[in-house]
Amino acid sequence: MKRFVSGIVGAVAAAAILAVNIGEPITPAEGQQQGHAMTAMATSNTKASGLRSTLNTLFQEHIYLAAAATGAALDGRDAEFKAAAAALDANSVAISKAIGSVYGQGAEDAFLPLWRRHIGMVVDYTVGVATNDKAKQDKAVADLIGYTQDFGAFLQSANPNLPKSVVADLVKHHVVTLKTVIDAQAAKDPARTYTAVRTAAGHMQMIADPLAEAIVKQFPDKFGS
Amino acid sequence: MNGQWGRVMVAGIFGMVLALREPAGSEQSVAIQTFQFKPTPVEVPAGTKVGFVNHDDIAHTVTSGTPENPDGKFSFKLGGKDATATIELGKPGVYPYFCERHRSMRGEIRVK
Numbered sequence: 536m537k538r539f540v541s542g543i544v545g546a547v548a549a550a551a552i553l554a555v556n557i558g559e560p561i562t563p564a565e566g567q568q569q570g571h572a573m574t575a576m577a578t579s580n581t582k583a584s585g586l587r588s589t590l591n592t593l594f595q596e597h598i599y600l601a602a603a604a605t606g607a608a609l610d611g612r613d614a615e616f617k618a619a620a621a622a623l624d625a626n627s628v629a630i631s632k633a634i635g636s637v638y639g640q641g642a643e644d645a646f647l648p649l650w651r652r653h654i655g656m657v658v659d660y661t662v663g664v665a666t667n668d669k670a671k672q673d674k675a676v677a678d679l680i681g682y683t684q685d686f687g688a689f690l691q692s693a694n695p696n697l698p699k700s701v702v703a704d705l706v707k708h709h710v711v712t713l714k715t716v717i718d719a720q721a722a723k724d725p726a727r728t729y730t731a732v733r734t735a736a737g738h739m740q741m742i743a744d745p746l747a748e749a750i751v752k753q754f755p756d757k758f759g760s
Numbered sequence: 761m762n763g764q765w766g767r768v769m770v771a772g773i774f775g776m777v778l779a780l781r782e783p784a785g786s787e788q789s790v791a792i793q794t795f796q797f798k799p800t801p802v803e804v805p806a807g808t809k810v811g812f813v814n815h816d817d818i819a820h821t822v823t824s825g826t827p828e829n830p831d832g833k834f835s836f837k838l839g840g841k842d843a844t845a846t847i848e849l850g851k852p853g854v855y856p857y858f859c860e861r862h863r864s865m866r867g868e869i870r871v872k
Contacts (some may be wrong), residue, residue: 563811600832638794641796641798642796644796644864645794645795645796645864645865647793648862648863648864649864671763678828685818685861685862688795688816688817688818689795689816689818690853692793692794692795692815692816692817693794698810699818717846727863745771758769
């Protein structure tokens with residue numbers, strides 16, 4: 536658990552570093568100087584904001600559907616589990632297509648199995664919890680922590696604005712927050728569960744926003760307004 | 761027996777030469793990038809050196825066969841970013857390969 540806590544601290548620090556690197560904020564004075572033009576051109580409908588919105592929606596959906604699947608699995612609601620798992624996989628495909636829309640079909644095809652792998656590991660952890668199999672739980676957590684390095688390497692390879700270690704820390708935090716959801720579901724504590732679900736979903740913005748910013752930075756011509 | 765030497769012996773049996781060094785003089789290069797082998801398939805005359813360069817900051821392997829059916833003809837690890845290896849296939853045929861760590865990564869060498 537100490538590793539998880541240090542992972543959280545690392546992820547928060549890493550996100551802060553990314554946020555600083557992403558762009559210079561407009562100062563009030565600059566805003567006043569540009570006020571007239573900014574008013575005339577103000578719009579939330581830009582390609583960059585569309586990308587950020589899409590990634591945030593998809594990544595948060597990932598949490599809600601994953602929590603629905605693990606909750607159903609732990610309660611033995613088989614039909615609901617299958618439906619949630621199918622919806623979760625459709626979300627995985629949609630995330631892959633978002634990656635593919637930027638990096639091409641090859642990257643999309645490579646991303647999907649990589650993304651699905653961590654879902655399989657979460658399923659393993661859930662099964663370990665459901666069966667009180669500590670060794671299975673520990674192996675799943677170890678696999679997930681190892682997976683964060685793969686995921687970080689993939690995104691760094693696609694986009695040099697995304698350092699592997701920073702991405703890995705952010706994904707590690709995703710793993711930790713989702714694990715907290717599953718543990719609360721297993722403890723049959725609804726209040727803790729839904730608080731954890733909101734925390735996990737909220738954290739996904741820390742992955743989606745830097746990813747969107749890094750893509751826009753990499754392809755300014757494609758995503759410039 | 762040292763595992764590395766074991767692989768060299770296995771490679772020798774199948775008429776191949778593996779060199780885990782700079783792919784100097786390679787006539788065909790395969791890049792490993794964003795968890796993909798590029799290009800694939802590659803078609804080369806028998807005896808051509810095929811060099812692999814890992815551009816991902818993570819270890820990959822180039823292992824002959826498929827994840828469902830590894831055929832043991834060759835397997836080597838490219839331990840991280842900028843790691844290279846070269847393979848020379850002397851016998852005509854189709855050589856599928858994959859990454860053992862990321863089994864969806866697949867490629868193919870066609871030796872004429």
